[in-house]
Amino acid sequence: MQKNVFQFLDVPRQPPRELPVSVRVLGWKEIYGDFAPAEAAEQSARCIECGNPYCEWKCPVHNYIPNWLKLVREGRLFEAAALAHETNPLPEVCGRVCPQDRLCEGDCTLEDGFGAVTIGAVEKYIVDEAFRQGWRPDLSRVAPTGRKVAVVGAGPAGLSCADRLARAGIQAHVYDRNEEIGGLLTFGIPPFKLDKAVVATRRGVLEHMGVRFHLGTEIGRDVAFETLLADYDAVFVGTGAYTPVDGRLPGQDLPGVHPALDFLIANGRRVLGTARDGAGPPELTGRRVVVLGGGDTAMDCVRTAIRLGAADVTCVYRRDEAAMPGSRREVKNARDEGVHFLFNRQPLAIEGDATRGVAGVRLAETAPGGGRASAAALVEGSESVLPADVVIIAFGFRPSPPAWLAEHGVALTPDGRIDTDEPRRYATSHPRIFAGGDAVRGADLVVTAVFEGREAGKAIAHALADRAVPPHPL
Template identity: 45%
Template sequence: MPNLMLKFVNLDQQQPEKRNAVERKHDFNEIYRRFSEEQARIQASRCSQCGIPFCTTKCPLSNYIPDWLKLTAENRLAEAYALSTATNSFPEICGRICPQDRLCEGSCVIEADYKSVTIGAVEAFITDHAFDQNWVTPIMPLEELSQSVGIIGAGPCGLAAAVVLRKKGYQVHVYDRYDRAGGLMAYGIPTFKLEKNIVTRRQEWLEKSNVIFHFNTSVSDKTAEHSIAFEDLRNKHDAVLISTGVYKKKEVSLFGSNLNGIVQALDYLIDSQTQNNDKNEMNAKGKRVVVIGGGDTAMDCLRTAIRQGATSVQCLYRRDRANMPGSMREVKNAEEEGVEFIWQAAPDAFVGEEKVEAIRALRTELGLPDAGGRQKIRIIPNSHFTLQADMVIKALGFDPEPLTTLWDNDQLDTNESGTIKLNHHSRMTSLPGVFAGGDIVRGASLVVWAVKDGQDVAEKIAHWLEQQNNKQNVSAA
């Protein structure tokens, strides 16, 4: 077969077609169209097949990126799908929402002179094509095992763990407080980045694989319609995985914080995907909206407000563009859709009688880096200015919920930040047979890191269960 690779020297980078901003800001459909088979093959052929694949080393999952790009270029798509899913439980999701510009594509060796291979778009195409061709079949383990694992949380970590554990034959039960799987993929990330049928498709696949979901089920929350005590969960299963994510919203205590019209980002995003009433208090239609924050959640809020018909949408961020934690691709998309970014500015107070009418802000400047390498922020004295606002969305990040209190178990050790302490070799918590992974361990992070944690901790759970089974067999003998 002739060499189909290294075509970057005569083939330009092609991103998937992006819908016109004027059109896309009026609906919640995904803004990128999918690659055709020919487009995916051509773009995959641009891979340089370098000796040290920095795209792989930068990927949290260490995906075999050059290998499945080569298989795609050679039209060996069934093999490309098999290799893609060997390291990633949900490549079609990561291909859509990973910040590739900060990960694989940002590390591509041809980026500087020729622009990177469009890795994310090809990754999403491979599995979408596999679903279209009915190559994605339910998990059929070689042996069904009697031991069961209870997973608390149906987000990316819990779902990825369920995939690995079912492949090994364990009985898997997933408990979640909401009515569907996905966690923030279903409730937090807007559909213009990830259409919900993509997540639902994976839930249905897991259900056909005999993963048992218990929705609308809260752990030790007696106010919920369905609840289960944490200790009952431990007694019911041979092992338990805590993958709850982090849902406690970070706050900023400023004068006027209790005014009506000031809302939290996650509340706003969940409401936008569950409520259709444009007169709802959290709907941005006809309002001047200001979002405080600079991460991907802030970008989601800004772009959602545009689609709801806000009269103006501004982002207030205390650092500059180069120091934003969010994806630069998302910033560009937001600007195209009409968002105004106000850099190096921090809120000082909220103004209004009963309802917010404005934000008083201060200019900032960046100083020397701190111990973590991030530049410190200094408020510039007497630099006040005012932004008019009918609605303020605080997108300041998330902290862990106080699980020891909620679950009435003070033997579950946590860090000062509230994240769960682990033995990082075994991935086990301070409670025997109880494991943890995802944001509840590492703090708020990317979906791809949650998937990695889920896959890794599932391997540790399986190893521990095998040891327990061996001990029981020895005792019985």
């Protein structure tokens, strides 16, 4: 098929249809719809196939974006799916949750003046549609090596590592303390951004590739780490970053104050139908909710609170909107769904008492300007109290290295991350322990966890093939 290189002049950027705001806030469905094949082909054909594709450079996994856009334009869906998996073990997830506006699409040549190619939506289309039509990764030419590796953590880092191990003929056994795979994909990111059926489909695909899951199994409690070291050739650690940043606000222990992840997990489990003992998120119907923080987790909390029927939801951030760390798209979605934003406000204390709970949040205005990292300068005499019934704290997360790492001589950085610095790359200071994802980088993105898991999987396969790691002792 002859390509019209000027298609972008005739065809505007057109993402898939969104659920209308009035409908989406009533439930938990993903808000973005699907491309029909003709729509995906038409939007893909807007790509001008830049000789030096900025989109691809900006993508943390360096997806072959113009190449799979071309395959979609030509209707070669299964080849596009295979190519998407060459660089990304979880493309259908990244197509949904990557902040494309500050990654591939933000750097697309067409972004300035014409509208970026809808890269994320096409990526999602390729894999959803290929899976629907029965395509699966082809491992028929992979020869088993007889090696086996334990993966601790079934988040995006662990799953990506398991994928690469399976492709290298290595038996991957993935352990997770949760009852389902996905890590924060399942027990953090809300269903309106990522439907949990997508993660369940991926689990089936990985099992089809030979990956074995041991769920509801916490390493260090249910199985000793020594057992993994004894039973496997190598171990990959992708345990994430779960220690909430402590704002040390007076009143943060009052009834009605909730840490962001507890709130999101409680709701996620309720929606999944796996809540324990009928536990669920706090009752928010008709209540005034204040969320402290300005990142993606804060956006997930405000949008969840809206869906739980809160009367009023306000996001309080200490800097201005331009300094917000998360995706612009999520801020827009939150605003469209009725969330109010208070910028340049520093929370000083949560007001209330132990009997009646939260009454409000004491705030001070901060001077405009200043980077995210620096402390915000307070404006003298600007204190006020924002009334609230419920406060959710979303100040981010720090690493949470399991104690057994240090006990086995694995070096950590001073801030608690697993040290895999040069020249080792993905290997820790222990010759048979590798690591990646938030546990190594600190809280970051799905796509960076995918990258690290992928590279660590390759590094383990190399090490085992080179006999740099001796066969496991049993």
